[in-house]
Amino acid sequence: MERRNGHDSPTMDVEILSRIQFAFTISFHYIYPPLSIGLGVIMVITEGLWLKTKNNIYHQMARFWTKIFALIFAIGVASGIVMEFEFGTNWATYSRFVGDVFGSALAAEGIFAFFLESGFLAILVFGWDKVKPGFHFFSTCMVCLGAHFSAVWIIVANSWMQTPAGYRIVGEGKTARAEITDFWAMVFNPSSMDRLFHTLVGCWQAGAWLVISLSAYYILKNRHLEFAKRSLQIALTVACITSLLQLYSGSRSADIVMKYQPAKLAAMEGVFKTKPYTPMYIFGWVDVEAEKVYGLYIPGGLSFLAHKNFETPVKGFDTISPEWGRPQLINAVFQVYHLMIAIGMGLIGLSFFTVFAWYKGWLFKWKWLQFILVLSVLGPQVANQAGWYTAEMGRQPWIVYGLMKTSEGLSKTVKAEAVLFSLIMFVLIYFLLFMVFLYLLNEKIQHGPDDKDLIPTGKLALPEKNK
């Protein structure tokens, strides 16, 4: 990483360590929320189907996915509090600068999303026999809605860091800070809605492919076949729809990046020189020193994506005003971006091919396809992470685009040793946590859906008796 002037090495260490710590803690956290958002949608569908059809297999499904959900949710909550505190502990100067704007989005998340989610989660997980089916379904919907609200406020906050709007800068130098001038302009900043949509679709994919993967596992092992087929049916439908939606929302997000963060787009595609028929790479390698990209490309592809014709050039670093700077890791941005695209395309292919194979009756014969489906859960997970790495590494060197550099946002009182200590602790604790998570997830999968859930008990049993 290049060394900028005005920073002696201790500060530099704090910066690198703080960035690694934030990246590590948020990457770990981001394994879970997409799964709970996506699984939330699946749970609403299955429980809704149960209420509608009164077929108890859907009750069994709702119960099983709720157990998986509870496990994922617990780790999501535990690892999520970290970030809210980390802004203050490691990025104090940033927090002072943006608190007026960014803080209100976080507070809104607490008030409008977390309380909703955690309150109804109690009923969702522990209240099966305590409340009537309709109210339980309502709770499931509220938990799902709460998870979505949470995404809304976080994406609003993050998008404001990408494309700030609705604010003014008050004061100068060290005391300068951003203040809200127009709340709704802040919320609906240029990138927030497109990025929200892109993120949510990614979450729905994560949930759908988790269900596909587990169902395929049961089919492969020849267990719980009825359960697995019905789950697969629901999840595959969601997967087909979302994979296409993602294609659409991805192109919209790219448009926004081109318009507001041209330096990020230039890094994503490795565009150094502005010239007509700007190529779009399928894959490649960026030699940043030589300002060249080696790889397979579609001539004029990026021009077409950006301007709907093959000729109009897309801005390269040579024509982007140098004050915007360049991301430090251009090749990394390029790679994670292309990884995301490749997985997105792969998921479109896989979802529709699986539907076709099912229709043809091949799905239950072809072990290799079932095996690929078992592994498919990793697809959206990796793509979601890669997408965020693109967004965040591509935003560099800015912490708030055009307003504050990442190196300026650090806590002044925190020493490198302290950050190193907390980083090591996070790595240890999260490693342990992840192992235990996988172990327990496997336990639940091996245990499988409970056959006694085929007969609802407590207040849930009432509608059956009334019949």
Next chain:
Amino acid sequence: MTELGLDLNIVWFVLVGVLFTGYAILDGFDLGVGALHLFTKTDQERRITLNSIGPVWDGNEVWLVTGAGALFAAFPIVYATVFSGFYIVIKLLLFALIFRAVAIEFRSKQPMKWWREMWDIGFFLGSLLLGFLIGVTMGNLAYGVPIGADGEYAGDFLSMLHPYALMMGVTTVALFMMHGSIYLVMKTEGDLQKKIRGWVNRLIIIFIICYATTTMATLLYVPHMVDIFKHNPSLFIIAILNMLAIANIPREIHKGRDFFAFMSSCFSIAALMVIFGIGYFPHMVYSNPNPEYSLTIYNACSSQKTLGIMLLMAIIGLPVVIAYTVSVYYIFRGKVKLDQMSY
């Protein structure tokens, strides 16, 4: 001042206080239950204590998350200074919070003795450490911390561990253990309840000793916390009400009216927070030495516009939040019964 004649800074001082008070009352008994966890012996007993907070602990922690969010939004400079200045304490707090959450979730997932022992200890230590660290943080804020002319914390981690802060840490743990034991009495039955009922009086006595010592230390060494009470003797009524509430606990426990005992305990935590708030006002971080560098509700706040927007959110959000907090507690009222969804 707004059109309504409200001083938004004071409103937000109160609202942040309300959120942290909500946290202290609700997660207070959670942490207390955790700190008492190893004193119950059999697996059945431990499962019952764990499940007494099972459906609610998660929601209780949201009060902390929202409180921190509100602090960030309304007083970003306080949030930044305290969280970066108290770096190690905040990180330890996070580790305890994570470990504890995970211990609750994982303990009963496997039947092996070593597995359950391991998470029992995690749950116990996490709860104990959390209560203690919250107390140490409060103690440091009350006592005052060195703040530089630039508004940054000028001390280090070790300087935070002075006797007053440690005493406050111990007092907080004692308070939570008392509160947690009363909650457990309310949620249990039979022999276990009988056993815990026996603990309550002892825990009250321990708390009162701690509380009296801390109060004396405050009177002697932290005069700025008591100034306002000296000048406005009528405020002393809160302290009296607090003592009455605490004295009422053994009375209600003796009469078997456990719910009222618990309400008394909740009231006394709220009263303690009110006393803290009144004594501390208008400071958010008291600077000691150099009180002129203190962060107050006026020099460390967000813009009036943001405070106004946030107030609107609070007015819409808080009643809803209280409504479903109450309904969740209502749905899960009564004694703990273990079933297939239990921890």
